[in-house]
Amino acid sequence: MYRSLFPRDLFAEMDRLTRDMQQAFELTPAIRGFARGGYPALNVGSTPTAVEIYAFAPGIDPAQVEVNLDRGVLTIAGERRATTPEGDAKTTLHVNERFTGRFRRVISLPDDIDANGVTADYRDGVLHVSVKRRESAQPRRIEVQ
Template identity: 45%
Template sequence: MSDFYYRPDLFSELDRLQRHMSSLFGGHPSSLRSSRAGAFPSLNIGTTDNSIEIVAFAPGIDPSKLELSIDKGLLTIAGERAATRTSTQEGERAYAQERFSGAFRRVVELPQYADPDNVQARYVDGCLVITVGKREASKPRAITVQ
């Protein structure tokens, strides 16, 4: 018997099919763009002529608790965000909590032209800004025509 049943609401059936396909292929993202929804911290990645810029949005984290490493072209960002309590009234229970708390780990594959010996990181206004330099051979250069 088939798992596909006809229902009058085609959009709910398409949504169910999309969730099913995501569960089949969603466990192993192959790039940043295919990472799972809700991954923490959220990342923006860009490039300039001299560097690769990675911004991890990680508010409420003690910068000394963040761990960064580069190994075999993979940049790893790890740390932990403590749970926050907004009220200490006895008997109070939360019924919704959208803020992530706990340990996290994100891995970003760097391009081949990234220079792992030229990395700087700073924490500014809740954002971890990582600058990875490019190898000299990969930087754009002007060539004169003779």
């Protein structure tokens, strides 16, 4: 076993190890929720008339994104191409934190959605998918006689 040149704090190491274990097993929620690390990041919410999904995917060509709805399961899939210069022998990439490659996110939707009422719009790096609820599932006020 080797010795470090810098003294280490045993409690700091235990704290780091605990954080790493929690992240690996996702025992605690993070700011992005339990599904950390998914791309693109999602916000999913609902209103009385629709389910709203926002996928944050800047730099994606909208033609490369597929949105499918099958039996109450919404799938967002696509590909983000690399934008780094490749093939140039003079260029050295030191850090590359931007996700590139194929992605796929799957969202289970409630039973009261209308499969014919789905719209998808991509603007300013945000994909907004709106899934309408069936008219029969809409809340309505019943007048008392």
